[in-house]
Amino acid sequence: MRASIIYGAILGLSTFTKLCAAASSCAPSLPPRPTVAPFPYNHGKPHAVSPRRTKTCYVHAFGNGQDDSQIIFSAAKACNNGGTVALLDPKYIIGQALDLTFLQSVDFIIKGEISFTEDINYWLQASFKYTYQGACLFWQFGGKDVNIYGGGMINGNGQVWWDRMVTNITLQRPILVGVVGLQGGTFNDLSLSNPPNWFHFVANSSDLIFDNMTMTVLSNNSNPSKNSDGWDLYRSDAIVIQNSYISNTDDCVSFKPNSTNVVVQNLRCTGSHGISVGSLGQYLGETDIAENLYIYNTSMSNAGDGARIKVYPGAVPGSNSTSSGGGVGIVRNVTYNGMHDTGVDYAIELTQCYGQSNVTLCNMYPSKMLIEDIVFNDFTGTSKKYDPTVGTLVCSNQTACQNIVATNINITNPSGKVAQWTCKNVDKSTLAINCV
Ligand SMILES: *[C@@H]1O[C@H](CO)[C@@H](O)[C@H](O)[C@H]1NC(C)=O
Ligand SMILES: *[C@@H]1O[C@H](CO)[C@@H](O)[C@H](O)[C@H]1NC(C)=O
Ligand SMILES: *[C@@H]1O[C@H](CO)[C@@H](O)[C@H](O)[C@H]1NC(C)=O
Ligand SMILES: *[C@@H]1O[C@H](CO)[C@@H](O)[C@H](O)[C@H]1NC(C)=O
Numbered sequence: 001m002r003a004s005i006i007y008g009a010i011l012g013l014s015t016f017t018k019l020c021a022a023a024s025s026c027a028p029s030l031p032p033r034p035t036v037a038p039f040p041y042n043h044g045k046p047h048a049v050s051p052r053r054t055k056t057c058y059v060h061a062f063g064n065g066q067d068d069s070q071i072i073f074s075a076a077k078a079c080n081n082g083g084t085v086a087l088l089d090p091k092y093i094i095g096q097a098l099d100l101t102f103l104q105s106v107d108f109i110i111k112g113e114i115s116f117t118e119d120i121n122y123w124l125q126a127s128f129k130y131t132y133q134g135a136c137l138f139w140q141f142g143g144k145d146v147n148i149y150g151g152g153m154i155n156g157n158g159q160v161w162w163d164r165m166v167t168n169i170t171l172q173r174p175i176l177v178g179v180v181g182l183q184g185g186t187f188n189d190l191s192l193s194n195p196p197n198w199f200h201f202v203a204n205s206s207d208l209i210f211d212n213m214t215m216t217v218l219s220n221n222s223n224p225s226k227n228s229d230g231w232d233l234y235r236s237d238a239i240v241i242q243n244s245y246i247s248n249t250d251d252c253v254s255f256k257p258n259s260t261n262v263v264v265q266n267l268r269c270t271g272s273h274g275i276s277v278g279s280l281g282q283y284l285g286e287t288d289i290a291e292n293l294y295i296y297n298t299s300m301s302n303a304g305d306g307a308r309i310k311v312y313p314g315a316v317p318g319s320n321s322t323s324s325g326g327g328v329g330i331v332r333n334v335t336y337n338g339m340h341d342t343g344v345d346y347a348i349e350l351t352q353c354y355g356q357s358n359v360t361l362c363n364m365y366p367s368k369m370l371i372e373d374i375v376f377n378d379f380t381g382t383s384k385k386y387d388p389t390v391g392t393l394v395c396s397n398q399t400a401c402q403n404i405v406a407t408n409i410n411i412t413n414p415s416g417k418v419a420q421w422t423c424k425n426v427d428k429s430t431l432a433i434n435c436v
């Protein structure tokens, strides 16, 4: 195997590459690539085979707080088409936006910490920006067949962003991990901390597995973290998210428009807003699809919701209809199988009246987002905020929700009263819960 050593530290900004006849002659050995496979469920599509890598680019950090983004970029270029970029030093700094959407069959081994600089003014102008929900990214991975692993940490240093938000609520904060247009890949055994915004934005991608990720967000003062969603999937297909721990303050997983064939399993979420489909149907003239989602064996503690499906009603004529509902589409074949709740507000919250506080208006202009073939099965645990109410299922009319099934649901509340559920415009004959 060939090895390249990219020495950032020696020649300043220009990199120096030393080629070794054999990796063992000049470079440390690498941990083996872990086997990452969906378990126990899969979405039905095969995961592409990822061939063995045949060369290695070792990246040596400059150290002393200097920016390593250029040498990481150079290594990704040098090891593209079949190599491994090895980031084995204790700390790397990224101070420039990194566009890694050209990748073809590359692995990244991250052993230490990758830390993003706190230069808000730089990132405001240089981050990669997308129109969908104003998403912007520090760096973005795309291409084909990419594996990222190694036990290391990716640190967004979100605190400076949350602090700045106190005086600027519209501050465009970068998402920690951008995955844009990646077909085939795995993310395994990494810790992510303090994203200024979401942890992951996965867009225009397919055939990815996220496994054994540990994600935590914690403000060190009274300015809270904001929008720290674990994963937001958008225009993406055939994704598995499994065996991970997420402690955050917003959705644990969020299925945004056009999320299809996704399995989420064995997650532990704490502090979140739940595993959420939507919000969808927000934009008049747009079509949103969320289909074939299977959420298995998750636990949810101190969260707003456990399982959540939120879609907008139809647009009210004369309202500011560009962003307050009216979108068409479907939420179909979504199963939540096995969820254990500890102290959630609602164990299940399904609404077709999202963003419309006036229920009369919601019923007058029912949602054009059909919700059908939804299963909630095997829910245990406790709910507390709205005791004795433990969940709510509110559709905008009888035909806009079809075949919503709830079985084997046992959610209790602190008062010990019989748990109650709010059910509106939904067929109660398939709901084995106490609708009031
Ligand atoms: C999961 O990640 C943790 C923390 O990095 C690591 O210690 C453990 O070995 C990983 N487990 C598997 C099965 O890869
Ligand atoms: C809190 O975060 C800020 C910004 O990252 C940092 O400068 C400061 O040292 C941190 N304070 C503590 C007590 O960790
Ligand atoms: C808030 O941040 C945005 C960038 O995200 C910027 O365009 C705007 O000017 C800032 N507003 C203030 C009052 O600084
Ligand atoms: C996804 O693909 C569409 C169509 O090619 C493009 O307009 C969009 O910018 C891409 N990226 C994201 C994040 O939506």
Ligand SMILES: *[C@@H]1O[C@H](CO)[C@@H](O)[C@H](O)[C@H]1NC(C)=O
Residues within 6 Å of the ligand: 266, 267, 268, 297, 299
């Ligand atoms: C459910 O997920 C937990 C991790 O949260 C795991 O320890 C347990 O083995 C899983 N159970 C099943 C039946 O898959």
Ligand SMILES: *[C@@H]1O[C@H](CO)[C@@H](O)[C@H](O)[C@H]1NC(C)=O
Residues within 6 Å of the ligand: 235, 257, 258, 287, 288, 289
């Ligand atoms: C979602 O898919 C539908 C159907 O293919 C399409 O009409 C719509 O434009 C897509 N939306 C996005 C945001 O890509």
Ligand SMILES: *[C@@H]1O[C@H](CO)[C@@H](O)[C@H](O)[C@H]1NC(C)=O
Residues within 6 Å of the ligand: 042, 043, 044, 261, 262, 263, 291, 292, 293, 294, 333
């Ligand atoms: C429902 O979605 C699951 C998970 O993606 C999939 O395995 C199953 O085949 C889908 N069912 C139908 C009827 O499409």
Ligand SMILES: *[C@@H]1O[C@H](CO)[C@@H](O)[C@H](O)[C@H]1NC(C)=O
Residues within 6 Å of the ligand: 320, 322, 323
């Ligand atoms: C309507 O939407 C536009 C564009 O998003 C916004 O500038 C305006 O303030 C909104 N008006 C109202 C009454 O919400």
Ligand SMILES: *[C@@H]1O[C@H](CO)[C@@H](O)[C@H](O)[C@H]1NC(C)=O
Residues within 6 Å of the ligand: 358, 359, 360, 361
């Ligand atoms: C809700 O909308 C209806 C129909 O426009 C209106 O009559 C009623 O006053 C509204 N209720 C509230 C609380 O705004």
Ligand SMILES: *[C@@H]1O[C@H](CO)[C@@H](O)[C@H](O)[C@H]1NC(C)=O
Residues within 6 Å of the ligand: 314, 365, 366, 367, 368, 397, 398, 399, 400
């Ligand atoms: C329910 O809402 C849908 C979508 O707006 C509409 O097509 C349908 O006619 C409504 N059904 C009833 C019974 O009002």
Ligand SMILES: *[C@@H]1O[C@H](CO)[C@@H](O)[C@H](O)[C@H]1NC(C)=O
Residues within 6 Å of the ligand: 410, 411, 412
């Ligand atoms: C529901 O859960 C409670 C608390 O764990 C338990 O005591 C009760 O037996 C369960 N009920 C059923 C029907 O399983």
